[in-house]
Amino acid sequence: MPANTASKIVYFATILTSHNLKVAALLDSDNAGDQAARQETLVHRLGSKRILRTSDYTVPKIEHAEIEDLLRETLVAVAKTDLNWDIDSALAKASDKPIIDVFQRTIGKDFSKYKLAKAFLKWSRDHSVSDLAPHEIEGCTNLINAINAALK
Structure with a gap:
């Protein structure tokens, strides 16, 4: 659930865990994600194993990664x-x-x-996961596995 x-993750985690639901938080590895991950309330509610960071799943690893970096x-x-x-040329100079x-x-x-997301959704209608780059599949698979492990 987005x-x-x-900053709203703590509120969602509090509400959902109070209803005895299993909750994991996926946070971007940017400054806002760092601040949310350090909030004592969130760590208390979820435990550190259920707070996931996007940079842990990007292949290759990208510091301060956002969710879009899994499919760059x-x-x-x-x-x-x-x-x-x-x-392409700008990305070659800033690959990290x-x-x-x-x-x-x-x-x-x-x-x-929004335009990028809309274009990706349009693309996804005619494509499957096998059309992603191998490292994108690896990163997404690792993230899905971590989410499943956190919610057991």
Whole structure:
């Protein structure tokens, strides 16, 4: 269930755990995610094993990763094809930076996470997981396995 912002994770975790539901939190590895992961209430409610960070599942590892970094190669291709956003050269110079940061710096005010997500959903109608890059499949599989382990 999306919480919209990392700061709301504590509220959702409190409500859901009070109803005896199993809860795990997936936080981006940016500053907001760092702050949420350090909140004593969240750690108390979930325990550290049920607080997952995106940078732990990106292949290769990207510091300050956001969820989009799990699919960076595919998102770059989709953006280029569907939105005419070409960030290949900028990404080559910043391969260790979060993909959204590269998009924002390269595309500027025309960049929109919403447009990118919409293009990816359109792409996903005609494609399957096997169309993702092998390292994207690995990262997503590892994340799904960690979520399942956290919710046992």
